Amino acid sequence: MAKIRIPPVLRAAVGGEKELSAEGSSVGEILRSVADEHPQTQTQLFAADGGLNRYVNVYLNDEDVRVLDGLDTAVGAGDTLVILPAMAGGAR
């Protein structure tokens, strides 16, 4: 089971959880299992073509999966996925 850190903007879509655990041996499998369990995250994570949305970065531990093997990147049991959508908030 890998851990997935959920950013603030996605938390409402996963019942308020900050961190999930999901089965899967690759980044794609894990994110799809998150989307299956929490359907509201589907359109936020995935583009129409099934790839990751460009405005969402996913890191395996501290490395961007796009510089690894993208959704095919292998994930071990002790790994953490970090989902990072762009934030803009200067709190005026």
Add this chain to the structure above:
Amino acid sequence: MSPSGAEVLRQIKSRIDEVDPSVVREQVSNGAVVIDVREAEEWSTGHIPGARHVPKSFLESRIEGAAPDRSQHVILYCQSGNRSAWAARTLIDDLGYERVESMTGGITLWKDRGYEVEQPRTLTAEQRERYSRHLLLAEVGIEGQQKLLDAKVLLLGAGGLGSPAALYLAAAGVGTLGIVDDDVVDVSNLQRQVIHSSERIGMPKVESAEQTIMALNPDVNVQKYALRLGADNIMSILPDYDIIVDGLDNFPTRYLLNDASVRLQIPVVSAAILGFEGQLSVFKPYDGPCYRCLFPVPPPAELAPSCGANGVLGVLPGTMGLLQATEVIKLILGEGDPLVGRLLMYDALAARVTEVRVRRDPACPICSRHPEEIAREELGVFPDYEAFCAGAH
């Protein structure tokens, strides 16, 4: 009867090594450490280029900072060659330095010979007091403090992030602070925007910020821009600054800022906050990734909650704004490892900091090109730029 001071000095001079200024000149290039033992006021009137300053009154406690190795070749000088002789005896007899010389005739003879003198830039007595805790740090010192005083930092927003950043940058003696903000102080700001105050509700934020800064540190020159940063003004404001502190609250301006700062090659210390969480990174053009390398496109409005009013723990922008100020000071001083190519995420509730790597995108539409190739019309351009986050501010 004890011998007179003059007699003791003669005795000292007879048993230490004295060298002529012409020899000192040669020895400097051979790796000798030249130390000026005069008082600070004398040092400030000019010293031998490359010399270190260790006043005789602090010789025992500070010499190791200038000459840590006791077998090092050390040459001392003062105004006329007497105080440096006394100091040489101390280094040899009390501190065990093995190769110490005193320069004959001091800097007076050096100048008479027509040799070069370096004129240090100096701090006023008030500045030496004000920045004394900086001056005690080897990483700052007088040189670093001068860099801070010379630095020009532009703060985008005098809000949640900009308030604490501006306060600490001003306190640190950053010489020029530009502040861009078109808003006025509202009572709901005061929960986090600590540069403002209750009696300034309704006052333009740039005015309020200037008043606080001037009261804190009169060394700081405040430049006020009571406007919204946009494509029409960004290229006339940014070029005057060395570093930009980004506390922007919307994506279109963030991308505009990114593109302009890459074109002008000005580093941007960027932070964003939401709820109990913050992000921080330093975008240093061509040294590291730019904002478009990190997020090539903005999220759709429903995933960009900053478009509306959101809750924020008041202290969180304080934390993030001060991390920004810290990065700014590191960049000015050239010390430490700036947060370039790294993004720091802070979760206040968990008290957890996570860091991820950010890579330059070789296909980045902006920073993969030479700065002069980035046309003015391209800055901040997006397919649905106008529609995005419409009306948000």
